[in-house]
Amino acid sequence: MTGSIRKLCAVLLAALSASPAAAVSGATVPMVGCPTDGQIGPEAAPKSGTKHLALDAHAASGLAYYRNADIGVLGPRSWHCLGLAGSNGTTIYVTPERPDATAMLRAPLKVISGDGIQLSVSLGETSGRFEAAQLMARLFPQNRKFVDQVIAEKIVPASEFVFGPYPGDRLKRRSASMVEYETPAGMKGLGTDTRLVANRSPISGIVFLGEDDSVLHLSVRLPDKQLQSAIIRQTESDRGAP
Numbered sequence: 001m002t003g004s005i006r007k008l009c010a011v012l013l014a015a016l017s018a019s020p021a022a023a024v025s026g027a028t029v030p031m032v033g034c035p036t037d038g039q040i041g042p043e044a045a046p047k048s049g050t051k052h053l054a055l056d057a058h059a060a061s062g063l064a065y066y067r068n069a070d071i072g073v074l075g076p077r078s079w080h081c082l083g084l085a086g087s088n089g090t091t092i093y094v095t096p097e098r099p100d101a102t103a104m105l106r107a108p109l110k111v112i113s114g115d116g117i118q119l120s121v122s123l124g125e126t127s128g129r130f131e132a133a134q135l136m137a138r139l140f141p142q143n144r145k146f147v148d149q150v151i152a153e154k155i156v157p158a159s160e161f162v163f164g165p166y167p168g169d170r171l172k173r174r175s176a177s178m179v180e181y182e183t184p185a186g187m188k189g190l191g192t193d194t195r196l197v198a199n200r201s202p203i204s205g206i207v208f209l210g211e212d213d214s215v216l217h218l219s220v221r222l223p224d225k226q227l228q229s230a231i232i233r234q235t236e237s238d239r240g241a242p
Contacts, residue, residue, distance in 0.1 A: 027060035036083035037101035073119040088128035091120040124213025132215040177209040
């Protein structure tokens with residue numbers, strides 16, 4: 001990533017991570033550094049260590065925190081992670097198998113057909129504005145002006161920007177800037193607007209709208225619903241949800 005793009009991503013992450021939850025007691029989990037690849041080539045993983053989170057010890061016992069230089073997300077311990085970065089933003093994938101950067105970057109894009117986690121930050125001030133605007137059209141009508149401006153560029157067909165939620169998605173609006181969702185098993189929705197493809201299990205997550213027209217999108221599909229819930233709750237707590 002260029003310095004200016006990394007600065008934008010860092011500012012968004014810092015704003016999203018500022019939360020009263022940081023001041024309360026919690027639990028310490030392993031922090032796993034994720035290698036990153038993408039537009040400017042491979043980057044080494046940050047050093048592993050530990051991270052203190054606002055989780056009870058039972059919830060934290062099966063989790064680790066996976067991060068690259070820009071963003072991070074909870075996931076099951078002993079899984080593997082990979083970051084992809086470019087002018088559009090940064091994404092981290094956490095999966096049971098070790099992701100292959102070459103396969104993830106090569107067309108056609110490699111999908112996640114089983115369990116997995118994807119956390120993406122789409123930067124609204126760069127080429128990430130297309131993904132950001134698509135999510136805004138689905139969930140944040142207050143940003144209609146931004147979406148219309150992106151459509152007016154005529155770089156992406158207007159048909160790619162659909163106003164209103166997916167019919168099958170179950171939504172819970174946590175605030176004006178945060179929506180929790182579940183995409184049911186076998187259906188198309190916010191959960192499959194990622195590398196996770198539909199299968200026999202639902203996909204859950206959140207979409208968070210940043211002040212700089214950037215959008216954070218978390219998608220989680222796990223067999224252990226308690227761990228899945230802890231991942232989502234912690235991500236929400238980091239972003240100021242009650």
